[in-house]
Amino acid sequence: MAILVTGGAGYIGSHTVAALLERGEEVVVLDNLQTGHRGALLGGKLYEGDLRDKELLAKLFGENSIDAVIHFAANSLVGESMQKPVKYYDNNVYGTLCLLEAMDAANVRRIVFSSTAATYGEPERVPIQESDRTRPTNVYGETKLMMERMMSWFDQVLGIKYVALRYFNAAGAHDSGKIGEDHRPESHLIPLVLQTALKQRESIAVFGDDYPTEDGTCIRDYIHVSDLADAHLCAVDYLRKGDRSNVFNLGIGAGFSVKEVIETAKKVTGLDIPVVMQARRAGDPAVLVASSQKAREVLGWNPKREKLEDIIQSAWSWHQSHPNGYGDN
Numbered sequence: 507m508a509i510l511v512t513g514g515a516g517y518i519g520s521h522t523v524a525a526l527l528e529r530g531e532e533v534v535v536l537d538n539l540q541t542g543h544r545g546a547l548l549g550g551k552l553y554e555g556d557l558r559d560k561e562l563l564a565k566l567f568g569e570n571s572i573d574a575v576i577h578f579a580a581n582s583l584v585g586e587s588m589q590k591p592v593k594y595y596d597n598n599v600y601g602t603l604c605l606l607e608a609m610d611a612a613n614v615r616r617i618v619f620s621s622t623a624a625t626y627g628e629p630e631r632v633p634i635q636e637s638d639r640t641r642p643t644n645v646y647g648e649t650k651l652m653m654e655r656m657m658s659w660f661d662q663v664l665g666i667k668y669v670a671l672r673y674f675n676a677a678g679a680h681d682s683g684k685i686g687e688d689h690r691p692e693s694h695l696i697p698l699v700l701q702t703a704l705k706q707r708e709s710i711a712v713f714g715d716d717y718p719t720e721d722g723t724c725i726r727d728y729i730h731v732s733d734l735a736d737a738h739l740c741a742v743d744y745l746r747k748g749d750r751s752n753v754f755n756l757g758i759g760a761g762f763s764v765k766e767v768i769e770t771a772k773k774v775t776g777l778d779i780p781v782v783m784q785a786r787r788a789g790d791p792a793v794l795v796a797s798s799q800k801a802r803e804v805l806g807w808n809p810k811r812e813k814l815e816d817i818i819q820s821a822w823s824w825h826q827s828h829p830n831g832y833g834d835n
Contacts, residue, residue: 757796
């Protein structure tokens, strides 16, 4: 029996594929390679194509004995989602509908879904708990919440069990140094800071230093990408045991400010990282930190890399050895 990983050539997807292979699982990957990288796959059987291609989905499920699906495939840029909402509803929501339809036809009844902290919008409290209000402030978060709701109904009506994992800020790279973070364009803080250290950027922009935090900059919960991957394996095991559908936050439960990230990167790299202060960005909450107690207690998930310095060190090792990323686009 195989596990299908949609979007498996992407950043978190490729690390999850690696973790599955390390555990001896048979892996099938579906990715259109628009934002993913062929070089990020350390194994598995790749089907290159789009989630909305119903004939391809039927072929994939027909040719493989799929036990469960881990679903990463989606567009995920908040800013772009506010400029191109049609793209996000079409790919994220309709794409997921096509996947669930194909799963039902093939009698596949388990799916682990890559959701996001963006489903919460402005947090009511910190740390955020799974029972807190969901009120997205952007199209991306709204599409992810719609995908969660869709899965809830498919569970009630068709018996497809799901686990939705709401991530906070993924960071870092695989211990092997073979795979890491390569987005085009890059929008995540840690790789942007490290690209600045490598002189690929003149400076790193800090958006606002007047937030109600200790140093005035935004605070975020950073989680190592390999710990995220492990959570997906825990979620698959949870569903294989026959447990009910569920939603879990994935974070460390502690936050680091933008300035702390930059100072830690300076320490790790031993290099100067020029900073340019800019005005706040609209919609940036001051603090986003997850309570991951539920995932730890119910899934038995235990993140192993909780120190910011360790997370940045692993990312730095990747960026040093892959200054041009995978070099495939």
